[in-house]
Amino acid sequence: MSKILEISNLRKEYNKFLLKDISFSLERGYIMGFIGPNGAGKSTTIKLIMNLINKDSGKIKIFDMDNEKYDTDIKQKIGFVYDENYFYVDLSIKTLHRIIAPVYKKWDSKKFNNYLSDFDLDPNKKIKQLSKGMKMKFSLAVALSHDAELIIMDEPTSGLDPVFRSEILEILSDIIQDERKSVLFSTHITSDLERIADYITFINDGEIVLSCPKYDILENYKIVKGKKSLLDNNIKRIAENYRENSFNFEALVSNINKIDKAVRDELTIEKPTLDDIMIFTARGEKSA
Amino acid sequence: MLSLCIRDMLLIKNHWKLILGYPIFALLVFSKLNASPYVIGAFMIVYLMNQYYFYYDEKNKSEKIFVSFPFRRKTIVQSRYLSLIISCLVAFILMAIAGLIAINFDVFQLQRWVKAIDMVQLLLMTAIFGGLSLPLYLRFGYSKMRAINIIIFFIIFFIPSIINGLINEVSHPIIETLKNILIKVSSYNGMFMSVLFSICILLVSMLIASSFYERREF
Incomplete structure (x- = not known):
C-alpha cells in the first residue's frame, strides 16, 4: 500500500513547546484520527505539514514528495479545513468562489455549487452571516472541490453541535469511498473518531504515544x-x-x-x- | 498572481464609493497647496487602498489560508507590489477624471489638468512609500506596523509641499541646487530616470520582503 503522508523524526521548538522527533505515516484510502489533549502538538504538526511554520529537522513526504521542495505541487492535491474561519468575513461566498477557483488547476465549479446546495449555503451570503457550522461547511466545500487526494482537518468539529458533527463525519465517510483519498483528522473529541477513523495517532506533550489501526487499539x-x-x-x-x-x-x-x-x-x-x-x-x- | 490582485480589488469593493468620492474632496482641500493636488490626492488614495488590503488580511488572519493554497510565498509578495502599482494607476486615473470635471465646470480654481510629471511624482512617492512599508507589513503584519506606516506616509505626503514651499520662498545655495535637480526631473530624461529609480526601489524592496516572508511563520 502506498503512503500518502510520511513523517519522520520531525522536530520543532516553538513557543516554549517541543515537538520531539515524531514519526508516523498514513496510507491511501484511510482516515487517520490525530488525537491528543490541547497543546499536545496536533496543530503544530499540521502547520508543519502545510508549511505554515518551518521545521527544525526531520522529513515530511506527501505523495512521496518533499513537502518543502514541491510545496505548490503538493498543495494542489491537498484540501484543508482549519479549526476556525480564516476566509474574509466581509466577502460573500460567490466572491470568494471567484477568488479561489483560479487557484486550483482541477477546480470544479459544478462540484462546488453542488456542495453549496447540499450544505444549504446561499452563495450571496457573506461569511460573517454564516453560523460556525455553516462556515465549517463552506471550508469543507472549498477543500473538496478540487479533487484533493489528502484532506487535512485541524479540529474541524470543535465547537459544533452533534448534528453538524454527524453531518461532517458522514461527508468524510463518503470521501473515503474513493480509495485514492485519505483524511488526516485532528481532534480532541475522540467519539467522532470511533465512528469513522481507520487509524489513530495519539500525540501527547510533543511525542507520539501510539500510531496504529483503531481496532488494534480498542482490542488490545x-x-x-x-x-x-x-x-x-x-x-x-x-x-x-x-x-x-x-x-x-x-x-x-x-x-x-x-x-x-x-x-x-x-x-x-x-x-x-x-x-x-x-x-x-x-x-x-x-x-x- | 492575477487572482491575488483580483482578490485585493474585491476586498475593497465595499469602499469604492469612498474611493471614488475622494478625488473631489482631495481637489477641494489640496488645490491651494504648493504641490500638485493631483499627486497629493492620488497618493492619499494609494495609501487608503493599501491600508484596506492589509487591514482585511489581519482582521481575518487570511494569510494563513493563502499560504495554505498552492501559491509560492514569493508570488504572494509579488502580488502585493503589483496591487500597489495598480492602485497607483487607479488613483491617478480617478484624479485625472475628477480634474477634468472640475476644470470643465470651473470649480476649485484648478490652474491645470494632469501632466506626465504628476504621474512620475506619484510613482516616485508610491515607490518610496511601498518600498519602505511593504516589507514591514509582510514581515510583522498590519497592527504592529500601523503607527510606523502612518509616520512614513506623512513624511512622504508633506515632502512635496515642503520642497515646493522652500523653492518658492527661500533663497539659499542648497535650495538653488535642489531647484536645478527638480528642473532636470521635469525634463524627459529626468522623468525617465525617476521612473527607473522608482522601479529599482520597488525591486530591491520586493527582494527584501520576499526573504522576510519566506521565513515568516503563521
Whole structure:
C-alpha cells in the first residue's frame, strides 16, 4: 500500500513547546484520527505539514514528495479545513468562489455549487452571516472541490453541535469511498473518531504515544478495575497508567495477558474508549 | 498572481464609493497647496487602498489560508507590489477624471489638468512609500506596523509641499541646487530616470520582503 503522508523524526521548538522527533505515516484510502489533549502538538504538526511554520529537522513526504521542495505541487492535491474561519468575513461566498477557483488547476465549479446546495449555503451570503457550522461547511466545500487526494482537518468539529458533527463525519465517510483519498483528522473529541477513523495517532506533550489501526487499539487496550489490595507491582509496571483511592484502583493496560490469571479473574475488565485511553495516557507519570 | 490582485480589488469593493468620492474632496482641500493636488490626492488614495488590503488580511488572519493554497510565498509578495502599482494607476486615473470635471465646470480654481510629471511624482512617492512599508507589513503584519506606516506616509505626503514651499520662498545655495535637480526631473530624461529609480526601489524592496516572508511563520 502506498503512503500518502510520511513523517519522520520531525522536530520543532516553538513557543516554549517541543515537538520531539515524531514519526508516523498514513496510507491511501484511510482516515487517520490525530488525537491528543490541547497543546499536545496536533496543530503544530499540521502547520508543519502545510508549511505554515518551518521545521527544525526531520522529513515530511506527501505523495512521496518533499513537502518543502514541491510545496505548490503538493498543495494542489491537498484540501484543508482549519479549526476556525480564516476566509474574509466581509466577502460573500460567490466572491470568494471567484477568488479561489483560479487557484486550483482541477477546480470544479459544478462540484462546488453542488456542495453549496447540499450544505444549504446561499452563495450571496457573506461569511460573517454564516453560523460556525455553516462556515465549517463552506471550508469543507472549498477543500473538496478540487479533487484533493489528502484532506487535512485541524479540529474541524470543535465547537459544533452533534448534528453538524454527524453531518461532517458522514461527508468524510463518503470521501473515503474513493480509495485514492485519505483524511488526516485532528481532534480532541475522540467519539467522532470511533465512528469513522481507520487509524489513530495519539500525540501527547510533543511525542507520539501510539500510531496504529483503531481496532488494534480498542482490542488490545483494557481498563482493569479492582480492590486496591489487587494492585501489585506487576500491574503497576505493565499499566500505561493507573489511579487509585483508599479502596479501589483502575488501570489502563495494553496487554491483559501479562497479569497473572489468578489476579485477572478477580478484576473487572472493560473495553476502553479512545477518550479513556487519552485521559489515562495524558495524565503523565503513573499516579500513586 | 492575477487572482491575488483580483482578490485585493474585491476586498475593497465595499469602499469604492469612498474611493471614488475622494478625488473631489482631495481637489477641494489640496488645490491651494504648493504641490500638485493631483499627486497629493492620488497618493492619499494609494495609501487608503493599501491600508484596506492589509487591514482585511489581519482582521481575518487570511494569510494563513493563502499560504495554505498552492501559491509560492514569493508570488504572494509579488502580488502585493503589483496591487500597489495598480492602485497607483487607479488613483491617478480617478484624479485625472475628477480634474477634468472640475476644470470643465470651473470649480476649485484648478490652474491645470494632469501632466506626465504628476504621474512620475506619484510613482516616485508610491515607490518610496511601498518600498519602505511593504516589507514591514509582510514581515510583522498590519497592527504592529500601523503607527510606523502612518509616520512614513506623512513624511512622504508633506515632502512635496515642503520642497515646493522652500523653492518658492527661500533663497539659499542648497535650495538653488535642489531647484536645478527638480528642473532636470521635469525634463524627459529626468522623468525617465525617476521612473527607473522608482522601479529599482520597488525591486530591491520586493527582494527584501520576499526573504522576510519566506521565513515568516503563521
